[in-house]
Each structure stands twice: as structure tokens, then as C-alpha cells.
Amino acid sequence: MKISMPILGPRALWEKTARWESMGSELLKVRDRHETEMCLQPTAEEMCTHVVAQLPPLKKRMFPLLLYQTTEKFRDEMNPRFGLLRSRQFLMKDLYSFDLTKEDAAKTYSKVCRVYDRILRDRLGLEVYKVVAQSGVYGGSVSHEYHLPNPLEEDGIHFCSKCGTGITKEGGSHKCECGDSAEVKTFSTVEVAHTFQLGTKYSKAFDALTRDKQPLEMCCFGIGVSRLLPAIVSLMSSEKAIRLPPLIAPFSAAVVVTKNLMDNVITELTLSSLDRRLSGGILLDDRVEENVGKRIKHLREIGIPRIVVLGKTTEGTINKVPMVEYFPPQQHCDEDESKEWTLSQVMQSIG
Amino acid sequence: MKISMPILGPRALWEKTARWESMGSELLKVRDRHETEMCLQPTAEEMCTHVVAQLPPLKKRMFPLLLYQTTEKFRDEMNPRFGLLRSRQFLMKDLYSFDLTKEDAAKTYSKVCRVYDRILRDRLGLEVYKVVAQSGVYGGSVSHEYHLPNPLEEDGIHFCSKCGTGITKEGGSHKCECGDSAEVKTFSTVEVAHTFQLGTKYSKAFDALTRDKQPLEMCCFGIGVSRLLPAIVSLMSSEKAIRLPPLIAPFSAAVVVTKNLMDNVITELTLSSLDRRLSGGILLDDRVEENVGKRIKHLREIGIPRIVVLGKTTEGTINKVPMVEYFPPQQHCDEDESKEWTLSQVMQSIG
Secondary structure, eight states: OBOOOOOOHHHHHHTOOOOOOGGGGGGGGEETTTTEEEEEEEOHHHHHHHHHHHHHOOOGGGGGGGEEEEEEEOOOSSOOBTTGOSSSSEEEEEEEEEEHHHHHHHHHHHHHHHHHHIIIIIIOOOEEEEEEEEEOGGSSSSEEEEEEEEOOOSSSEEEHHHHHHHHHGGOOOOOOOOSSSSGEEEEEEEEEEEEEETTTTHHHHOOOOTTSSSSSSSEEEEEEEEHHHHHHHHHHHSOOOOOOGGGSSSOOOEEOGGGTTTTSHHHHHHHHHHHHSSSOOOOEEETTTSSSHHHHHHHHTTTOOOOOESSHHHHTTTTOOOOOEEEOOOOOOOOOHHHHHHEEHHHHHHH | BBBBSSSEHHHHHHHTTTTTHHHHHSEEEEEOOTEEEEOOSSSSHHHHHHHHHSSOOOGGGGGGEEEEEEEEEEOOOOOBTTTGOOOEEEEEEEEEEEEEEEHHHHHHHHHHHHHHHHHIIIIIIOEEEEOOOOOGOOOOOOOEEEEOOOOOOOOOEEETTTTEEEEEGGGOOOOOOOOOGGGEEEEEEEEEEEEEEETHHHHHHHHHHTTTTOOOOEEEEEHHHHHHHHHHHHHHOOOOOOOOOGSSSSSSEEEEEEEGGSSHHHHOOOOHHHHHHHHSSSEEEEEEEEEEEHHHHHHTTTTOOOEEESSSSHHHHHSSSSSSEOOOOSOOOOOOOOEEEHHHHHHHHHH
16 A cells, blocks of 8 residues: 655654664754654654554454555765765655564565566566675564665675575675585675565564554565666666666657658657557657757767657658668667668567 | 755755745754754755756746746644644645746746636636735745635635735735725635745846846745645535545545445446546445445545445346446535436436
């Protein structure tokens, strides 16, 4: 169930779990006009568990209870840097699960981890490294982090390419399951998601109980939404072009039109044909005073994967079989192919 | 253009316009680990003007430049109360306009005010009172507030029902344009939107200039999104039922089904017929263990405008002409009509 919790968390809530102290200097603190202390919440276990504890006793069939939000979170970073990669304000999707038993909680944990795999690997197409992590101030025993390679970060992982298991650098050295330590590589990465089996730390503190007065078993799960963007850009892009998974590209395609063709039916036709095949929106680049080369360069820089140019080539062929210039999605090179295509060839290549 | 500005505003920005002091105790202040002071921004004139001042010189055709966001804002209320009506964290839509001349700015101001009228009067169907307001710490000369009657608030307006003009209570007494002061009523209200012609207060402070180095002419506009909901509820609802403009009702209709009919084709038919006619989503109430009366009461309480019941009546007529119970949108009474309708009569009444 989607919810939205306040940004400000009262000190009293955070003291119930001793995290007002243990989160230390990462908590950004505020004092209101009545001298009441609050923090800008970096995460919401306390508030969420407090809310669940206030509910009337829940029936068995309501479990697992899953509550999630995508809201602004805060962390008082020592050195905010690299734009959105390490900033004090960031967008995070956080999900809190409540179960009746430890076994149910473990099942819920596996289930949500599979969803995270699907989001990161299948939908976004990322080669993400899932490694064993420390639970730290969150509490609980089992925890995993999802990492993307990133040269900027001092974070990192040890990962065995043979058995596909790993551990965060702060977790120490990695004894991998296959015993073949020769395959263990260490590289610098950035964490983009984190999952925890929390146990009963929060449910005990806030009296979030089953009908039999047992503390509920909790897990929590987070995806660093605003960090994902720079992490992906740094992973996939070159100096000349941003490359993004189609799902998060600002537009699926751009149509660059010269002044002469702005009102021509070929423009309308191209836009509507693309729109029928692609679901992420089509950008009409009508900056007709700028030269076409500059416009293409700019569109590549902001991450538009496909570019159709209606320019000189089209003007010269408009009365026969109209040809366009087409720049398909780039994979691992910056060489833009600018050969001439018919519109139907472009549409066929898109599928 | 939609933008999103940070929640934390550095003290340095707010000192440039002297609002760090003049906003006084309403500003919630934060100090980070380096002792840098910031505030939780209640509005974003400073930050927005600062951003515009950093842009490369803008061409004439880019004006009016309109930048808006719908984000969480903060105000250190002396007494947060009435739930979302007066809370320290609230959702506000804020729009900032930049023009080359005073005249252009006045035109932009009228234009956006007309859009506000359309949102509040036409789309939401509210009888809103637009009155002359004080610019206060915002600066500028012309300002208007949009008010809804509300018994809870100590805010209020003087309004002449004859000429349709008014002023906020804090603005003093109202000399209305028609001279007929007998028609001036004073009543308690809540402000739901505010518009300002700001002039050059912010553009001068941040050097947001035209290509000829003149300060840009600004206006700003805000709608209290999270306050609108309780204001509307208090205005339209009764003890028994929340009534909301269709545009913001949680669902357009609910279908209450008994256990026997859950898998019957009549349920599928009702849902799909409603869905074709209504755009706000249809809720299937499948709480089959609860009694129907309780379920209807609950749906009214959360603001569902139309309720179709597939229950005893439908079960008894299912093999002839199936009848349903239909509760149409309530206007000004709580007497639910529960007469029997055919499905096609229901659909006709929806249109």
C-alpha cells in the first residue's frame, strides 16, 4: 500500500530505538519555536512502526502488510558531492513489511528481493551486484546491498565472478562459496538499493503486535531513486552522449526538423508513426535557427536514444521516395551512423 | 516549465532579501555538521530567482518564463491544528513568472489569475472568494487571496455580495466599489491560494536581468494543495458523508458485491460499464463478510460519490431483468435513496 509519511520526525520517536544517538552526525536536526527537537528523516522505520502499532488489531489475511513511499530523505553528508550521487536531500523509495512469524518474514524478504532483481536487471537492464551487507544501526541479521560499478565512489565490493556472491568492502574479506578465491575481484561501486531482515527491533520498541501480543517480524527495503540516475549515466555513457535504459530516457525519440519542413506533412507522419511504436514520448526539436549538427549533439547529451532528421536529405527526396537521416540507439560507440533511411525502414528497425 | 527545487535553502540566499529575519519565527531553521545554517523553505522566490539569474541571457521569445513546482513546504506554526488545514509541513504548488516589462508582468498576472479561477471555480466547482490582500514580507504592490468559508479558522474576509469585491480582515475595513456598504458581510474563511505582483524585489537582489541589464519583473502564485482537501471537506460535507468534487474523489464509483455475486458475470458487467463512463476509477468493495449497510456507510465516509449495490435485490432478479440498488451522488441531504434500478437506468443517469 502506498503511503506518505512526514519529513520531520520527532526526537521522541527516534529515542525509542536509540537511533537519535546511534545515527549520529548523519541526522539533520531541527528545533521548532517551542524548542521541540525533530530530525529530517533519512528513513522511516520508527514512524512507520509507530503508525502500524496504532492500527486496530489486524486480521491474519492482512499479512504480509507492505507499506511503501517514494519521498525526499535527508542525510547530513560530511562532503555532499558528485551532484545527485551523494547529496544531503535525495529521493528514496522505502518499503516496510510486517509479518506474523520469522518464516513469513523470510518469505516476504525473498519475494521483494526478487522484485528488486526484476526492476534493476530486467526492467532497467543493469548488471547489478547483489552482495551481503552489514545491518549496522538498522538492526537485524540478514542484509543485502545492490551495487553498480562506479569509479567516483570510495565504496566498494569484493565479488566472485565464478559463484556470483560477494560482500561489501566494509564487511571485510570475501570467502566465496565456491572456494575459488582467485576469481574474487575488488572494485569500487555505488550502493543503489539495500534490503534488511529487521526482526523485532522496531516492533518491540513501538508495541506493534500480533493479536496474540507477539511483536511483528519486520523487513525493510530501499531503492535510491535519485542516485540511480547518475550511477547509470556514469556506467553507460561516454563523453559525448548520455545513454539511458529506454524506461528512463527523457523521450523515446526526437525528430529534428529544418525550417522548410516544419509544416510539411512528412513531419506529422514521422511523429505519429514513431508515437505508435514507442511509449516514452516523442520530442519535436523545433529549434530551426540552430544548425542540425549542434542539435543532434545536444539531444545525445541529454540522453535521447533515437534521432530522426528531416533535413537536406529529406528536402531533396520529398517528391520521390522521401529519405531521412536516422541515428539509432548507440550501444558502445559514439560513431553516429548517418546513412539515409526510408521512413518505413526506420519503423521496421524499431519494430 | 515544471521544476523541483531543494527543500533546504541556505541562509545566504535568504539574507540577500532580508527575509531570513523578516520571515521571523515562521522559518524552520537547520544547522548542518559544518554549522552552516539553512531553512526548510516555506516558498522559493529566493532560490528560483537565483537559478534564473545563473541562466545564459534569455531571448525575448522565452518570456514570460513560468517555472512551477508542487513540493513540500514548511512553516513553523505556533499552533499546528485541524489536521492538514494548518500543519507545519504542507504541499504547495508554487509558480514564479519572469517578464521583461511591468506591463507584461501585469498581463501574466491576469492570465494566471484566470487559470486559478478556472481550477477553483470550473474544475473543482467551488464558490471561492477572491479578495485584495496584503503583500507583506513577499513584497510588491498588487496581491490577491482566494478564500473558502471555514468556521474553524480565525482568518476572515469582508466581502460585498453586490459588487463581488472584498478584502482580507487583516487589511482593515472594506470600502466596496459599489458604495453599498450594507451588502458587505464579514465571515471566517481559510486562504487556499495567493497571487502576487512582486515587481523587482527579488530580481534586483539576485541580478536576474534582461539582456539590457534591467531587473526582470516578477509575479508569484501559490495554491495550498494539501489545505484544499480539508477546506473542501469542511465546506461540502455532512456528519455522515464526505462530499468531494468528482475531480478529487478517491474513486468515481464503488460497486458493493455480496459473496454470492462475487464471481457472477453481472459484477464484471457492472464494473466495465461504469469504467467506460467514468474516468476516476471504480472501486470493487469485496469485503463480503461485512454487512452491506456498514459498507455503504463507510464508502460515504471516505467520499465515494456513487454506489452500486449488487445484493439481495440483484440475487432475486438475476434470472429476469437484474435490478441493482443505486445511490447517486448526494447534493445537500443525507437521505440515501435506495430504490431499485436496472443497470441501464443507472448508466443513463450517469450519462
